Amino acid sequence: MPDAPPRPTPRPRRRPIAAALPVLLAATLLASPGAAQAFASPASPAADVAASAPANLALTGTATASSVELDRDTFVAAHVNDGDPSTRWSSKYQDDNWVQVALARPSKVDHVKISWPSACARDFVLQTSTDGATWTDVAGLRRDTCPRTDVIEVSSKDPVSFVRMQGRQRWASYGYSVSEFEIWDLPAAQPEPTLGLLPEPVSVQKHGGTPFTLHKNTRIVAIGDGAQAPAEYLAGVLRPSTGRRLPVVSQGWGPAPIVVDVGPGNGPAGHEAEGYTLTAAAGRVTIGAATPNGALNGVQTLRQLFPQWVESDTVVTAGWTVPAVTITDYPRFEHRGVMLDVARSFYPVNEVKTYIDAAAQFKINRLHLHLTDDQGWRIAIDNPGDNPSGIDYGLLTGVSGATAMTYNAAGQLMGTELGVTGHYTKADYTEIVRYAGENGMTVIPEIDMPGHTNAALHAIPQLNTAGAQPHPQPGQATVPHNGTGSVGYSSLDAGSAVTYEFVEHVLAQIAELTPGPYLHIGGDEAHVTSHADYTTMVDAFTRTTASLGKTVIGWNEYAKTALPQGKAVVQFWNGDRGAVAAAVKDRGAKVILSPAANTYVPQKQDPRQPQGGTWACGGPCGLDRHYNWDPGTFIPGIGESSVLGVESALWGEFIRRVGQAQYYSFPRVIATAEVGWTPQARRDYTDFRTRLSKAGGRLTVQGTNFFPTADVAWRVDALGTPTTARTGEPAGATWTVTAPGFASGDLVATVAWSDGVREDVTLTTTRQAGIPEMRINDAFTAESGRVFDRPGRYTGTLSIRVPGQAPTERRLTVTVKAPA
Numbered sequence: 001m002p003d004a005p006p007r008p009t010p011r012p013r014r015r016p017i018a019a020a021l022p023v024l025l026a027a028t029l030l031a032s033p034g035a036a037q038a039f040a041s042p043a044s045p046a047a048d049v050a051a052s053a054p055a056n057l058a059l060t061g062t063a064t065a066s067s068v069e070l071d072r073d074t075f076v077a078a079h080v081n082d083g084d085p086s087t088r089w090s091s092k093y094q095d096d097n098w099v100q101v102a103l104a105r106p107s108k109v110d111h112v113k114i115s116w117p118s119a120c121a122r123d124f125v126l127q128t129s130t131d132g133a134t135w136t137d138v139a140g141l142r143r144d145t146c147p148r149t150d151v152i153e154v155s156s157k158d159p160v161s162f163v164r165m166q167g168r169q170r171w172a173s174y175g176y177s178v179s180e181f182e183i184w185d186l187p188a189a190q191p192e193p194t195l196g197l198l199p200e201p202v203s204v205q206k207h208g209g210t211p212f213t214l215h216k217n218t219r220i221v222a223i224g225d226g227a228q229a230p231a232e233y234l235a236g237v238l239r240p241s242t243g244r245r246l247p248v249v250s251q252g253w254g255p256a257p258i259v260v261d262v263g264p265g266n267g268p269a270g271h272e273a274e275g276y277t278l279t280a281a282a283g284r285v286t287i288g289a290a291t292p293n294g295a296l297n298g299v300q301t302l303r304q305l306f307p308q309w310v311e312s313d314t315v316v317t318a319g320w321t322v323p324a325v326t327i328t329d330y331p332r333f334e335h336r337g338v339m340l341d342v343a344r345s346f347y348p349v350n351e352v353k354t355y356i357d358a359a360a361q362f363k364i365n366r367l368h369l370h371l372t373d374d375q376g377w378r379i380a381i382d383n384p385g386d387n388p389s390g391i392d393y394g395l396l397t398g399v400s401g402a403t404a405m406t407y408n409a410a411g412q413l414m415g416t417e418l419g420v421t422g423h424y425t426k427a428d429y430t431e432i433v434r435y436a437g438e439n440g441m442t443v444i445p446e447i448d449m450p451g452h453t454n455a456a457l458h459a460i461p462q463l464n465t466a467g468a469q470p471h472p473q474p475g476q477a478t479v480p481h482n483g484t485g486s487v488g489y490s491s492l493d494a495g496s497a498v499t500y501e502f503v504e505h506v507l508a509q510i511a512e513l514t515p516g517p518y519l520h521i522g523g524d525e526a527h528v529t530s531h532a533d534y535t536t537m538v539d540a541f542t543r544t545t546a547s548l549g550k551t552v553i554g555w556n557e558y559a560k561t562a563l564p565q566g567k568a569v570v571q572f573w574n575g576d577r578g579a580v581a582a583a584v585k586d587r588g589a590k591v592i593l594s595p596a597a598n599t600y601v602p603q604k605q606d607p608r609q610p611q612g613g614t615w616a617c618g619g620p621c622g623l624d625r626h627y628n629w630d631p632g633t634f635i636p637g638i639g640e641s642s643v644l645g646v647e648s649a650l651w652g653e654f655i656r657r658v659g660q661a662q663y664y665s666f667p668r669v670i671a672t673a674e675v676g677w678t679p680q681a682r683r684d685y686t687d688f689r690t691r692l693s694k695a696g697g698r699l700t701v702q703g704t705n706f707f708p709t710a711d712v713a714w715r716v717d718a719l720g721t722p723t724t725a726r727t728g729e730p731a732g733a734t735w736t737v738t739a740p741g742f743a744s745g746d747l748v749a750t751v752a753w754s755d756g757v758r759e760d761v762t763l764t765t766t767r768q769a770g771i772p773e774m775r776i777n778d779a780f781t782a783e784s785g786r787v788f789d790r791p792g793r794y795t796g797t798l799s800i801r802v803p804g805q806a807p808t809e810r811r812l813t814v815t816v817k818a819p820a
Helices: 077-081 228-242 292-305 349-360 394-400 426-438 454-459 497-513 531-547 556-560 577-587 623-627 657-665 668-677 685-702
Strands: 037-040 062-065 098-107 111-116 121-129 136-142 148-153 160-170 180-184 203-206 220-223 258-262 276-281 284-289 325-329 335-341 366-370 442-449 518-522 551-555 568-572 590-593 643-650 717-721 723-726 734-738 748-753 758-761 780-783 792-801 808-817
Touching: 062 077, 077 098, 077 180, 098 180, 111 121, 136 148, 160 180, 220 228, 228 258, 228 292, 258 292, 276 292, 284 292, 292 325, 335 349, 335 668, 349 366, 349 426, 349 657, 349 668, 349 685, 366 426, 366 643, 394 454, 426 442, 426 497, 442 497, 497 518, 497 531, 518 531, 531 551, 531 556, 551 556, 556 568, 556 577, 568 577, 577 590, 623 668, 623 685, 643 657, 643 668, 657 668, 668 685, 685 734, 717 792, 717 808, 734 792
Parallel strands: 037 148, 220 258, 258 284, 335 366, 335 643, 366 442, 442 518, 518 551, 551 568, 568 590, 590 643, 723 808
Antiparallel strands: 062 098, 098 160, 111 148, 111 180, 121 136, 121 160, 203 325, 276 284, 276 325, 717 734, 734 780, 748 758, 748 792, 792 808
8 A cells, every 4th residue: 555665324324412422531632723722711700702803912012031942042032922933932941931921011811822832831820910020820731732732711800011931840851932922812703604615616606695494394306317316315414403304305395495406407517427506595495417416516515504403313403594695516626535444454334334424525426445455355255156276265355354454563553453354245345335326426446466465465375376475484375464564565476377367356356346437456565576577467457457347546656557548547646746647648547646745644634643654744744735735736747637636545554443534534534625626716725724614513513533623713603402491490401512622621601591690501521532542522511500480481691712712602592381
């Protein structure tokens, strides 16, 4: 596999918004909005939000410090309030050091934000002073992550003149380093409204009129051949959360219909294969497309226009509205894929479906399954009637279906557990193909060869001929299993007829099982195979693939072979771009782009992650790297029309099970989806992060385990459930709160009742966020303890305050009746 030298029904399965997942490990601090943030809140109540714009008072202040590292100007205190995050103050190498800002004039302070680029404080105190001599402790903080950003609520009742970070314990042997010491007079304003559509459509017009409201008797009307499946998919998304029947009909529209109309001329001209139009108005929503796949793309967009609570698996009380819009949309590239390495660590069918669910909603339309590698073989192959070499193909899964990743060459466990073993029966694989198809995805199976073949050699004695590598140990018929992440040491034998007999039979069976047009033969990292042998074998394998009526795909190492003219695809991951361009020019090949720095999700996305590679980017490959690149110009010398598309690659050296797979993939897969879908001129990283910030709550509700990327200001949202109670009994008023990346203690929640009563409430969740544990937090629950003593109708307004942000407020009503 190309991962380092050397070196997861059509409706998604979701969870109830208040459902609890088992707590996997002890809670740990995780990043939160705006940076790799940690929060501390003093006991004082949140300040009221003023109408004026917040100001960073530090910018006009004067910074001083107790010491400067190496007494150099490059580390002086003035860098903490120069507005430039690339500069920093650094202290000498003692725990008792401080940096402070003297404000230009005494001012009230709402919150402080301290950015630690590397040498953090493990323990520090935030202090304020009116005279620079007497100090008041605002909050003491102990933190176990670095680098990070801390946001500390101050909410000073009286003006202060000085704010200080007083260090008590360093992170490591170096001093403290602070790049920005921001002192804000007000919380940040509420984020700008956004439709939150991902990927960004080609054209969106907002009409601002009366929104569409889902009626209790709304029907989904399927018109034309192929409309039934996308209409049923939509019904499957909407029914669990809305509680509506939503029958799919072909006539008898009724009130507020949703119309899915598939037929010639319905999609955008020139983009009929996957394009669609969507119009939402007060009385109707209409999706028009020329194909079922186009209609399904429109359904996924409509899904995102509903409130995030539509992702719940249980009925919730929400306003089921869609804003009035007109959308015309189609993809930039036809291939928008995700690759799942099931060979190094196996994903059972249900986990593959979960991975499909999360990706399909963002219009990912290819599922590339890396089925074989050195560590394991995952697809059952039957014995042929004519079997000259007498190979027992059942050994492939019988032996190498029971192997997986284990330890690296140094004997260290790879990942949190041993790689998962297992394999797909033909029925399993057929079910994956079916389920993927219902979600708009074509399955691309990969049998990696002539390298990455140790699992085949370990299982099949006949393949262990003189030219195969490695060689069996004395007295053994097959090579030993190798569970390390080593690459490039295995190879089939170019001089053995058994090699070609084996490959032809395997490819024929995979082709028969796969209705899609592609077979992937790998071709990467065959380091112990001579160039002549490599070319001999790959040329034979590509001819076999073509004879089966399939288009061959291979990693870019195979670009210099005699690819079938006009019927081959080169998948680039790393290396010689010129060879890829030559394959396009000379052989009429198409290109899938999976450049490691821009699409490899096992690479760390944040330096605080304990596992993951850094070789592709020379450090973490963050969300920005996955977004800010242009496939149309990536391979010099070829036109955009030769680019089939883009693909995110999830390799399995250390990733185990679908939860970890999602954590490393999302939200970076969403960035890749937009790279592949949205016209280059309409792509903007700042705008993408704004739309993505709204999607965090949606992912939380549906149970997708995503990483709360530090530079996305993930939004806090809440939903209250109206209830009825009796006097003298607990009302049971509850709200569900989505706040990606936060811990319970980061959120200050109060309820203001319409009769003047105020109460503090605690937000609880059964799954806290944790970077080392690779998990996002579940939704929180806020429950009022109020007991009403007289009948009536009461409105409770939940206010959720996050340090540095304007509060989020949501209401519910409680109808209180007299005792029965």
